[in-house]
Amino acid sequence: MTSPNPDNAAIRDLEEAVSDAPTPLRPLDSGAATPAAAPTTGTGHTVTLKGVKSFYGDAMAVKGVDLEYRANEVTAMIGPSGCGKSTLLRSINRMHEEIPGARVEGEILLDGVDINAAGTDVVAIRRMIGMVFQRPNPFPTMSIRENVAAGLRFNKIKDVDHDERVEWALRGAGLWDEVKDRLDAPGVGLSGGQQQRLCIARTIAIKPDVILMDEPCSALDPIATLKVEELIQELKQEFTIVLVTHNMQQAARVGDRTAFMYLGDLVEAGPTDKIFTNPEDPRTEEYVSGKFS
Ligand SMILES: Nc1ncnc2c1ncn2[C@@H]1O[C@H](COP(=O)(O)OP(=O)(O)OP(=O)(O)O)[C@@H](O)[C@H]1O
Ligand SMILES: [Mg+2]
Numbered sequence: 001m002t003s004p005n006p007d008n009a010a011i012r013d014l015e016e017a018v019s020d021a022p023t024p025l026r027p028l029d030s031g032a033a034t035p036a037a038a039p040t041t042g043t044g045h046t047v048t049l050k051g052v053k054s055f056y057g058d059a060m061a062v063k064g065v066d067l068e069y070r071a072n073e074v075t076a077m078i079g080p081s082g083c084g085k086s087t088l089l090r091s092i093n094r095m096h097e098e099i100p101g102a103r104v105e106g107e108i109l110l111d112g113v114d115i116n117a118a119g120t121d122v123v124a125i126r127r128m129i130g131m132v133f134q135r136p137n138p139f140p141t142m143s144i145r146e147n148v149a150a151g152l153r154f155n156k157i158k159d160v161d162h163d164e165r166v167e168w169a170l171r172g173a174g175l176w177d178e179v180k181d182r183l184d185a186p187g188v189g190l191s192g193g194q195q196q197r198l199c200i201a202r203t204i205a206i207k208p209d210v211i212l213m214d215e216p217c218s219a220l221d222p223i224a225t226l227k228v229e230e231l232i233q234e235l236k237q238e239f240t241i242v243l244v245t246h247n248m249q250q251a252a253r254v255g256d257r258t259a260f261m262y263l264g265d266l267v268e269a270g271p272t273d274k275i276f277t278n279p280e281d282p283r284t285e286e287y288v289s290g291k292f293s
Contacts, residue, residue: 043071044070044071044238045110045128045209046069046070046071046111046240047068047069047108047110047129047210047242048069048108048109048112049065049066049068049088049106049108049109050066050107051064051065051106051107052065052104052108053104053106054084054104054105055103055104056099057101061264062091062264063084063263064106064265065261065265067259067269069210070240070257072236072238072239073236073257074241074256074257075241075242075255075257075258075269076243076245076250076254076255076257076259076272077242077243077245077259078244078246078251078288079262079287080292081246083261083262083263084261084263084264086214089212089214090131092108092115092210093125093129093212094115094116094125095126104116110125110209110210111209115129127155128208128210129208129210129211129212130203130204130208130211131203131212132196132200132203132211132212133216134214134216134219135219136192136195136196140187142187143184143186143187144182144184144185144186144187145163145183145184147187148165148166148198148202148205149165149166149205151202151203151205152165152205152206165205166183166201169201169204169205170198170201172201172234172235173197173201174197174227174231175194175197175198178194179194179198192220192224193221193223193224193225193228196216196217196219196220196224197231200228204238204239208239210239210240210241211235211241212242213232213244215246216228216243217245225247225250229250232254233254236256243255248290255272256271256272257270257272258270258271258272258275260275260283260287262283267281267284268280268281268284275288
């Protein structure tokens with residue numbers, strides 16, 4: 001489904017600019033707020049939202065969201081078009097602030113550290129909180145191998161063997177067997193579903209803590225969608241995943257927890273089974289049963 005955004009082209013440019021941006025690897029330089037060493041659960045990382053409000057000028061698109069994205073879980077974000085899902089995601093990796101007049105209030109904590117604290121290194125945040133967009137956007141002039149290694153080069157990650165990491169990321173993205181014999185062919189020569197998995201490989205290659213996915217399957221056919229869904233299930237062993245989707249079946253299949261947004265509010269969040277079978281709020285019930293969209 002397409003957004004009703006007044007400024008869709010600008011958002012697309014922003015997605016490309018952020019994907020393209022050189023992101024030198026620097027430790028979180030957050031002044032008074034030192035990054036917490038220990039993640040809260042398992043090996044993964046938790047993102048906690050406290051009263052998050054996102055504005056475009058005076059218009060509040062996200063109206064005070066409190067939510068925890070748990071480590072090693074997939075949280076599905078659902079809600080009608082225009083309810084603020086993409087705005088919230090872009091707030092979480094600090095892309096939102098790149099839009100003229102846009103700002104965020106409230107706290108967004110990665111393992112307890114406020115990502116918006118004064119002095120925090122934005123590029124480091126984007127390295128730790130990766131994003132996969134609706135439209136696969138491989139770098140057009142780069143080969144498959146170069147696309148996956150791009151983040152390593154931009155971040156000047158030299159202490160790993162790039163070829164090994166490229167293979168690891170492509171295997172992780174479920175694409176290795178399909179491309180291992182043509183790593184030097186252009187990334188844009190792949191099918192749409194393969195390109196999306198290439199973008200996922202590019203995102204995981206730098207081993208972020210959290211992966212934000214904004215309708216990653218909306219441009220894919222059912223088979224490619226299934227592959228990406230299987231991949232998401234595997235990726236949660238290593239990453240915390242936030243998945244925006246308009247596809248209720250996808251949320252039910254892949255989400256450990258589901259959060260329902262409506263008109264900028266988080267209406268409710270909980271275990272996916274509960275949201276789909278026994279939600280607290282009548283608006284959630286109406287939405288998941290297809291009474292409005
Ligand atoms: N660049 C922008 N400038 C001004 N308003 C915007 C901008 N982008 C989004 N909005 C507005 O913010 C609100 C939330 O939009 P957002 O794109 O976050 O919704 P969404 O839930 O992701 O929708 P969809 O499911 O269609 O992708 C909408 O009212 C939208 O028109
Ligand atoms: Mg959106």
